[in-house]
Amino acid sequence: MRFPEQKLIVSLVFLATATVAFCQEQGPASQVNSCISCHLEIGDELAVPIEGMKGDVHATKGLSCADCHGGDPTAGLDGDSDAAMDPAKGYVGIPDRMKIPEFCGRCHSDPVYMRGFNPRAATDQLDRYKTSRHGQLLRKGDRKVATCTDCHGVHGIQNARDSRSSVYPLNIPETCGRCHADSEYMQPYDVATDQLDDYRKSVHGMALLERGDQAAPACNDCHGNHGASPPGAPSVAFICGQCHLNNSEMFLSSPHKTAFDELELPECEACHGNHAIEHPTDEMIGVGESSICLDCHEEGSKAYDTAALIHDQISGLKERMFYADSLVSQAERAGMEVSEALFQLKDADDALIKARTMVHSLSGDETSIITEEGLGLVEQAVLAGKSALEEIQFRRKGLAVSLLFILILALGVYLKIKELDQKHPIREVK
Amino acid sequence: MNTGAVRPKGQTENSDMNTSRSLAWLRERYDISGLELFFKKKEVPIHSHSLWYYFGGITLFFFVVQVITGIMLLLYYRPTAEAAFESVQFIMTEVRFGWLIRSIHSWSANLMVLAAFIHLFSVFFMRSYRRPRELTWISGVFLLLLSLGFGFSGYLLPWNELAFFATKVGTEIVAVVPFVGEFLLKFLRGGEEVTGATLTRFFGFHVAVLPMICTFLLAFHLLAVQKQGMSVPIAMENKPMRVMPFFPNFLMRDFLGWILALGVLVAIAALFPWELGVKADPFAPAPAGITPEWYFVFMFQTLKFIPAKIWFMEGEVLGVLAFAIAGVLLILVPFLDKKSNAGQPGKALSVIGVLVLVYIIVMTIISYVMPQTF
Numbered sequence: 001m002r003f004p005e006q007k008l009i010v011s012l013v014f015l016a017t018a019t020v021a022f023c024q025e026q027g028p029a030s031q032v033n034s035c036i037s038c039h040l041e042i043g044d045e046l047a048v049p050i051e052g053m054k055g056d057v058h059a060t061k062g063l064s065c066a067d068c069h070g071g072d073p074t075a076g077l078d079g080d081s082d083a084a085m086d087p088a089k090g091y092v093g094i095p096d097r098m099k100i101p102e103f104c105g106r107c108h109s110d111p112v113y114m115r116g117f118n119p120r121a122a123t124d125q126l127d128r129y130k131t132s133r134h135g136q137l138l139r140k141g142d143r144k145v146a147t148c149t150d151c152h153g154v155h156g157i158q159n160a161r162d163s164r165s166s167v168y169p170l171n172i173p174e175t176c177g178r179c180h181a182d183s184e185y186m187q188p189y190d191v192a193t194d195q196l197d198d199y200r201k202s203v204h205g206m207a208l209l210e211r212g213d214q215a216a217p218a219c220n221d222c223h224g225n226h227g228a229s230p231p232g233a234p235s236v237a238f239i240c241g242q243c244h245l246n247n248s249e250m251f252l253s254s255p256h257k258t259a260f261d262e263l264e265l266p267e268c269e270a271c272h273g274n275h276a277i278e279h280p281t282d283e284m285i286g287v288g289e290s291s292i293c294l295d296c297h298e299e300g301s302k303a304y305d306t307a308a309l310i311h312d313q314i315s316g317l318k319e320r321m322f323y324a325d326s327l328v329s330q331a332e333r334a335g336m337e338v339s340e341a342l343f344q345l346k347d348a349d350d351a352l353i354k355a356r357t358m359v360h361s362l363s364g365d366e367t368s369i370i371t372e373e374g375l376g377l378v379e380q381a382v383l384a385g386k387s388a389l390e391e392i393q394f395r396r397k398g399l400a401v402s403l404l405f406i407l408i409l410a411l412g413v414y415l416k417i418k419e420l421d422q423k424h425p426i427r428e429v430k
Numbered sequence: 431m432n433t434g435a436v437r438p439k440g441q442t443e444n445s446d447m448n449t450s451r452s453l454a455w456l457r458e459r460y461d462i463s464g465l466e467l468f469f470k471k472k473e474v475p476i477h478s479h480s481l482w483y484y485f486g487g488i489t490l491f492f493f494v495v496q497v498i499t500g501i502m503l504l505l506y507y508r509p510t511a512e513a514a515f516e517s518v519q520f521i522m523t524e525v526r527f528g529w530l531i532r533s534i535h536s537w538s539a540n541l542m543v544l545a546a547f548i549h550l551f552s553v554f555f556m557r558s559y560r561r562p563r564e565l566t567w568i569s570g571v572f573l574l575l576l577s578l579g580f581g582f583s584g585y586l587l588p589w590n591e592l593a594f595f596a597t598k599v600g601t602e603i604v605a606v607v608p609f610v611g612e613f614l615l616k617f618l619r620g621g622e623e624v625t626g627a628t629l630t631r632f633f634g635f636h637v638a639v640l641p642m643i644c645t646f647l648l649a650f651h652l653l654a655v656q657k658q659g660m661s662v663p664i665a666m667e668n669k670p671m672r673v674m675p676f677f678p679n680f681l682m683r684d685f686l687g688w689i690l691a692l693g694v695l696v697a698i699a700a701l702f703p704w705e706l707g708v709k710a711d712p713f714a715p716a717p718a719g720i721t722p723e724w725y726f727v728f729m730f731q732t733l734k735f736i737p738a739k740i741w742f743m744e745g746e747v748l749g750v751l752a753f754a755i756a757g758v759l760l761i762l763v764p765f766l767d768k769k770s771n772a773g774q775p776g777k778a779l780s781v782i783g784v785l786v787l788v789y790i791i792v793m794t795i796i797s798y799v800m801p802q803t804f
Contacts, residue, residue, distance in 0.1 A: 335702060335703040335705065336703070337519065337522040337523045337529065337703075337706060339519065339523075339706075340523065395530075395700050396700070396701075398700070399696065399697060399700040399701070402696055402700075403693055403696065403697060406689055406690075406692060406693040406696070407693070409689055410686060410689045410690055410693070413682060413685055413686045413689060414686060416682055417679065417682045417683060417686065420678055420679050420682060421674075421679060424674075424675045424678070424679055426476060426672050426673065426674045426679075427672065427673060428670055428671070428672050428673075429473075429670065429671055429672075429673050
């Protein structure tokens, strides 16, 4: 039958073309790579690594199969695969899952070797991994915990700055979620599996996943990556303080710090939550219905009064800013030049942000310094807005008076024209 | 009703006596008999199209307003990229009535260009450019081009975002002029890009070079109009016609027109103060809604509609060349229109004039109806 023969010829031509193409991509040294030729020849799942390696960061740096798996890629071209996969020549084959961190660490923990590719490359991943929850459980023989390849992939690993990488910031929540959102997989560990769903709805998750704002934290920014572990109660403020520095410092010097330590409350998380952190509102502080202060403090206590005072200070500044903004906007819409007042309102807005941060100090006196400063700016903007609106009225009146004078003048000239037309009459010429 | 009865007779006599005394004082010192005779003899024809005679005077009025308010703005304006925006802001917020002066200057510039366009088209349709007024027409066309130059150079001076990018786009167009485009671009910008050097250069053009040329041209234009008198439409030539003395009858009517123009100008300037916008940032991306001044819009719109390539030429180059040729033809109209010189109003030219006018209006409307960036 002709058909199977044709199929075979086409397959061989395709295989040869693919081999040549891949070898050309790898450069002259890999033109005699028996790993590639054999794996492609056998095909099926053994060919998958070859295909995956085409875009792999290691391959682009000139590394080949033998650099990780050992063996001799120059041997075996004659069909003697044992010669190529000789343990005496360092052949490792598929590393045991328990040994993967060390397998990768042979290069990635070697500063001298890594410097050849990237002088600034970190080489502490293996050490950190050993301190992580994943690393500790692996050492205890737990084969389910994440190792290097679970997060980074195997063949086809991309640079972490490449948007196709599984550890690119925008992809990290999904990568961690592959295990941590799988309730069946996580069942032996007694760990919640709703973190990914919570994170997606959080202020951080929306910023990162919806707006693509890479300044927003992914899982690894709080928990670490290679040294991943859940933050303990006394370290939460330090974790959040990586970004929210002022809030963290104020909290650490506030009365809450000691009280939370005694009650073993998880610092920032106690008020803001963790994975499901929402955008904080001014109503969170104070004694209103949405106040979180009332979760711990009762009416009549000093803390209750302080919460009410701080809320009033911030609300007072906000209300006055709203009033000033409406005045200035009205004047601006009427074509008045109010840029100075707009700058003052911008500065007042900065003061409001500072005051909201100052809330973490839990000191009404300190918050009032900021809100008073903001109020001073707002009052200047109010004055500018009022004065601009008065100026509009003045201009309108001035315009009316000017137009009246102009009309009277025009009328006078018109009457003069009439008079002149009689004195020097229009005549007909031929 | 006899309007002479509005004022007491004695007051009129006193006024006339004062005028006579002043004239006598002058006559004793100078021989002004020629001038007196000129004013006494000069007459203005009255017909159904006399209204258009006033637009030249109104254009001149707005020009005078420009000179006066421009000098006032010069007292505070600083022509550097660092200080220009702030100095205009200072004029608008701190200087007493500075907002009004700046607003009047900006609005008057636009009204002046509008009045100049009306003046040009009225002269065109009445064939007032025909022999012996060819040079009056040519000087008038150059004065209109100078007005556009004033507008283009003045637009950049507040150094705000819109003006900055509009100037960038506007000056880029000269680069397509064959052979000298690159040189013209660098000459206008004072370098490769629109920078503080461009601002200083434009300031120089706006307050020194253009006014100097304008003064000479305007003097010639006015002198020619006075010397040759008002043109009469061809259809009314050699027919009985009513006339009025130029002085004082027509001059007083002109004066009335100026007063009314002043009223309109003050009302617009006070009710719609000219905006300042935000300071130009050369490193910022071009904002949406960049538009040149309205009187350039029809040309920009045309360049946008022209295909990128026509035969072997760049579409933009062809467009610029077409406008340049149109400008030359406009200047040469008195010499090209043989019929009107022979005393026959040719219809073809009127049709061309109407088509050009409609084209300008339609292109301008399209540009504003279809929001776009240039």
